[in-house]
Amino acid sequence: MVDSKSFVESILKAKENMLVNVSDDIWAHPETRFEETQSKAILWQALSDEGFTLEDDVAGISTAFTGTFGSGYPVIGILGEFDALADLSQEGGVSHPQPITEGGHGHGCGHNLLGTGSLAAAIAIKEYLQENGISGTVQYFGCPGEEGGSGKTFMAREGVFSHLDLALTWHPSTTNSMMSLSSLANYQVKFRFKGVSAHAAAAPHLGRSALDAVELMNVGVNYLREHIKPDARVHYATTNTGGYSPNVVQANAEVLYLIRSPKMEDVRDIYRRVCNIAEGAAQMTETSVTIEIDKACSNYMPNRELEKVMYDQLKTLDPIEYSSEEIDYAKDMWNTLAPNEKLDALESVKSFGAFNDGDKLKGKYLSDVVHDYAPFDIAMPGSTDVADVSWNVPTAQCTLATCAVGTPIHTWQMVTQGVTSVAHKGMLRAGTVMALTAIDILQSPEKLDSIKIEHEEKFKDHPYECPIPADVQPSPL
Numbered sequence: 248m249v250d251s252k253s254f255v256e257s258i259l260k261a262k263e264n265m266l267v268n269v270s271d272d273i274w275a276h277p278e279t280r281f282e283e284t285q286s287k288a289i290l291w292q293a294l295s296d297e298g299f300t301l302e303d304d305v306a307g308i309s310t311a312f313t314g315t316f317g318s319g320y321p322v323i324g325i326l327g328e329f330d331a332l333a334d335l336s337q338e339g340g341v342s343h344p345q346p347i348t349e350g351g352h353g354h355g356c357g358h359n360l361l362g363t364g365s366l367a368a369a370i371a372i373k374e375y376l377q378e379n380g381i382s383g384t385v386q387y388f389g390c391p392g393e394e395g396g397s398g399k400t401f402m403a404r405e406g407v408f409s410h411l412d413l414a415l416t417w418h419p420s421t422t423n424s425m426m427s428l429s430s431l432a433n434y435q436v437k438f439r440f441k442g443v444s445a446h447a448a449a450a451p452h453l454g455r456s457a458l459d460a461v462e463l464m465n466v467g468v469n470y471l472r473e474h475i476k477p478d479a480r481v482h483y484a485t486t487n488t489g490g491y492s493p494n495v496v497q498a499n500a501e502v503l504y505l506i507r508s509p510k511m512e513d514v515r516d517i518y519r520r521v522c523n524i525a526e527g528a529a530q531m532t533e534t535s536v537t538i539e540i541d542k543a544c545s546n547y548m549p550n551r552e553l554e555k556v557m558y559d560q561l562k563t564l565d566p567i568e569y570s571s572e573e574i575d576y577a578k579d580m581w582n583t584l585a586p587n588e589k590l591d592a593l594e595s596v597k598s599f600g601a602f603n604d605g606d607k608l609k610g611k612y613l614s615d616v617v618h619d620y621a622p623f624d625i626a627m628p629g630s631t632d633v634a635d636v637s638w639n640v641p642t643a644q645c646t647l648a649t650c651a652v653g654t655p656i657h658t659w660q661m662v663t664q665g666v667t668s669v670a671h672k673g674m675l676r677a678g679t680v681m682a683l684t685a686i687d688i689l690q691s692p693e694k695l696d697s698i699k700i701e702h703e704e705k706f707k708d709h710p711y712e713c714p715i716p717a718d719v720q721p722s723p724l
């Protein structure tokens with residue numbers, strides 16, 4: 248009998264061209280939150296071709312879907328993302344900033360790879376179930392709107408993950424490591440001010456400026472910063488400035504706030520204080536304000552027992568080999584970084600999973616090392632809606648190197664590397680790691696017992712409460 252590693256590697260070798268085409272096709276059709284119709288269609292077609300049973304409109308979201316194969320225990324969820332970021336249009340495989348479409352979208356977080364690496368895993372697990380005729384179900388989750396949308400949180404609100412025995416996912420990165428840390432919980436909220444328009448010169452005394460209210464609110468929040476916990480973050484984008492005419496008093500203006508902290512109770516408290524500031528700004532300007540929650544997500548709670556199973560698979564694979572061309576290109580990418588970005592490169596990996604041994608990357612342009620598994624309770628300086636899955640079912644995620652050391656996410660550098668051979672290698676490796684993790688559990692189902700005990704212990708005193716209120720619906724940017 249072939250060992251599972253050779254089995255998975257040979258399946259993914261046979262599917263390599265298809266998977267690379269799927270990823271590159273998604274990359275070429277960057278779509279933002281809840282408008283990912285083409286990206287969804289690409290993944291849908293691939294799942295259908297591979298014999299998965301498809302379900303559409305999951306949780307009532309038109310770009311959320313599942314593909315299922317097999318039957319019975321255990322039910323293994325594989326999470327795929329495929330949304331892009333606004334304003335990051337960029338040519339692929341170059342070493343200078345060059346938008347394809349000015350103002351267009353781009354895959355600045357590598358979700359073309361994420362969704363496809365997860366597809367690779369689902370296919371390999373399906374083949375394994377089929378080959379061995381054993382009990383077990385693999386379910387691919389097409390999860391839209393991770394960037395600023397918390398698609399999985401909306402899905403979790405409708406209970407779509409509750410039947411899973413475990414969930415696995417990964418994230419494109421500069422490193423190969425477990426994501427063995429928490430993440431920031433957040434609330435994203437619209438503050439919409441309404442005033443009175445007037446001729447800005449002839450009758451300014453009759454006008455009440457909604458834009459003034461936005462500006463005063465922002466000033467108030469900027470004073471609040473000193474009095475919140477240091478690991479909390481508050482960002483804002485003015486999403487409606489009230490128009491382009493300085494000679495009209497702006498009667499409508501809107502600002503979108505993203506409030507984050509490692510603990511949801513702190514997010515809620517800062518949110519309460521930000522609301523007070525908004526009311527104060529409305530009072531100062533004699534405008535009115537309406538407050539609307541846009542989305543929210545929880546903090547990530549990895550399952551340590553499951554992480555150990557995944558880490559064992561991650562570390563036993565041979566290091567990825569890179570050609571001299573790949574290393575030269577990575578060096579070119581490294582040299583696009585400013586001196587302060589270079590200094591930050593080895594520091595920042597420490598807060599994303601490579602806690603104790605970020606220095607292993609010193610002098611490397613591409614990572615061929617696996618960082619030590621080091622479970623930490625601290626939050627990475629970012630958020631992910633994988634968090635809301637982790638509150639519902641045992642969840643683990645790893646990172647695989649898909650780009651040059653030092654590449655910051657949400658940048659043109661990340662977009663341009665998303666269609667390179669290095670990105671494809673990392674993506675296929677991610678599929679291999681997730682598939683081997685699932686197969687290990689299918690072969691040794693007793694491992695699930697300790698995984699489940701940990702999950703039950705952790706959440707028995709604070710069961711999942713979806714942070715998105717029942718009446719909030721997912722919406723496009």
Ligand SMILES: Nc1ccc(C(=O)N[C@@H](CCC(=O)O)C(=O)O)cc1
Nearest residue numbers: 393394395396418433544629630631
């Ligand atoms: N492994 C990762 C998972 C998510 C992210 C990330 O950047 N997420 C967005 C999500 C924002 C949101 O929740 O609205 C962020 O933190 O800004 C980064 C690495």
